[in-house]
Amino acid sequence: MIDFKKGDGLVPVVVQDVQTLEVLMLGYMNEEAWAKTLQDKKVTFFSRSKNRLWTKGEESGNFLLVKSYHIDCDKDTLLIKVTPAGPTCHTGSRSCFDTAYNQNFILALEGIIDQRYTFPTADSYVNKLHEKGLNKVAQKVGEEAVETVIAALAETEFDFINETSDLFFHLLVLLREKGVTLEQIAQNLASRHR
Incomplete structure (x- = not known):
């Protein structure tokens, strides 16, 4: 059970490529985003800037398809392993982090x-x-x-x-x-x- 109370209703979510284990991005979820992610098997965040749910890929088609998830020991952070359906970053890069390609x-x-x-x-x-x-x-x-x-x-x-x-x-x-x-x-x- 995820503890959404610690972060004022939001928990950080680390998204990792299930195949390469590369970290693709970090986002935040509230309980509603988590429920939608589990239901649709596509990562859905709570956008702090737009103040609404946001499914990664809803405009680009570059969805993050959920393969597994893991809750940390304090129950206040999620790791979601995904198959990305295209680049993850809005810049067109495979990852939101500027890391050397692809150690794995x-x-x-x-x-x-x-x-x-x-x-x-x-x-x-x-x-x-x-x-x-x-x-x-x-x-x-x-x-x-x-x-x-x-x-x-x-x-x-x-x-x-x-x-x-x-x-x-x-x-x-x-x-x-x-x-x-x-x-x-x-x-x-x-x-x-x-």
């Missing part, structure tokens, strides 16, 4: 690959790999792993970074081919850390 791009790339699987196009390299099947995708990961090792031992840092990038990319395609997510891999690694 590997997570974003997982989403891009998933999009290619869900909405295939003829000119997509991901779709061409997928059409060749699991054996070909797995073979590409093996080839890229060997090239990464060679670059680590005998080539420049630039070459090593490029080969490692190729390896990561093809591994992400293999994960999607097998129906495994980075979240599952992260959870497995975290469980091994204990």
Whole structure:
């Protein structure tokens, strides 16, 4: 239960991209905005400047689609994880914060690959790999792993970074081919850390 009394009826809301974990914006909600957010599954704030409810994207179509929410330990702040349907900031930027793009791009790339699987196009390299099947995708990961090792031992840092990038990319395609997510891999690694 959220404690709306502490902040004179408003609680701060941190909005985070569910895929990349990037913080997209901060807003405020009252109880009515919270109820509308839960009902519509689109983030709705209470606009302090307009003195009314405001659903992010109501004019631009760049809605923040709710995937999960978390209440802090004091029950007076919300974290909402979303899938953004376009840029979050009114300036057209992906985030309202001027942060270097996107420290979690590997997570974003997982989403891009998933999009290619869900909405295939003829000119997509991901779709061409997928059409060749699991054996070909797995073979590409093996080839890229060997090239990464060679670059680590005998080539420049630039070459090593490029080969490692190729390896990561093809591994992400293999994960999607097998129906495994980075979240599952992260959870497995975290469980091994204990």
